[in-house]
Amino acid sequence: MAETTHAAAGTAHSAADAVAHGSAATQSAGMPQLEFAHFPNQIFWLVIALGALYYILSRVALPRIASILADRQGRIMDDIAAAEQLKLKAEEAETAYQKALADARAESNRIIAEARAEVQVELDAAIAKADAEIAAKAAESERSINEIRAGAIDSIEAVAKDTAGAIVAAFGTGADDAVVADAVNARLKG
């Protein structure tokens, strides 16, 4: 800034030179700035212009711009506050969501445990029932096997007596049935 002022001062000097030379040729009355006769005119109109300008600025322009700037500031503040509130709401919503999620998880765990217990009970009952049935079936089978076995022994005795009688008859020595039966019984016991 100081540099430009300095430069401007320099040009002022050269301009003054030009004026000094120019005035000789064109017989002008020197600097119009120093024409004191025109001072009242300039001052009069300047005062009017400044007065008008001050009136316009202080009554209309500056209050208006100030209110625009204040409005904007207020608007920004409001928006920031609103954003802050929305953020709080969002945070609340998030905590609510997290809570709901945790609740749901706990609930589902509970349901799973319950279901598991129920199934276990049913399973145990079914197993017990099946065990009982199996035991009954096994006993019955045992019994029929014993019957069959007993039956088989009787049959073997009869078959053995018949066979033995037949064999003896085949040898041509007919034998008494009672003797054959005793012999077979003795054999079977031995």
Add this chain to the structure above:
Amino acid sequence: MATEQASEGGLVFHPMDQFIVSPLFGDGAVHWYTPTNVTLWLALTVAAIAALLVLGTKQGRVVPGKTQSIAELAYGFVYKMVEDVSGRDGLKYFPYIMTLFMFILFANFLGLLPMAFTTTSHIAVTAILAMAVFLAVTILGFVLNGASFLGMFWVKSAPLALRPVLALIEVISYFVRPVSHSIRLAGNMTAGHAVIKVFAAFAGLAALSPLAILGVVAMYGLEILVCFIQAYVFTILTCVYLKDALHPHH
């Protein structure tokens, strides 16, 4: 130099003619009430500022348009300057400082238009501006601080023996303020415009015209800078003087 050129190429220099005050209607004498080119360009200055600051902010949108942005920028620029330099209690005088800044800035820039009349190139105009600031600040200083305003000239931080000398220097510099304040502005405006005019006159010589046009362009660029800087300097010095009146004891 000028006379040589004139005789060779019919070249005539009138670098100062652009500053002549002349009546708008007829060629009569310039009385204090005569509407002159000064009146016209002052009116244009006021109209241009009103267009920017009043019409530009008419819609008052929260998201500003181009013109409104510029108006707000100007407002913010001066407001911050007053606040920073003069302090918060200086903001009471913000409307007048804003008036000064906008007036000088627009008068300077309008003066750069071809064929324009630069109102701020006249010492009569700048002297009134500077004297208004000087008187207002001085009166304000005494009204707000009473006789203790004079303490501003009595430098307490200096050795006692030096204080009278310093006081003398301070008083002189205080009274030189309006002079430098006004001459700085008028001088810068006058000089720049006159130099552009001299360059422009050289453009009449075919051999020199490219150089002359280059010179005009360069000077014009410099002048745009100077126009803003001078408005800024005038305003910030006003703020500094105002600070002295508000807080004379630094």
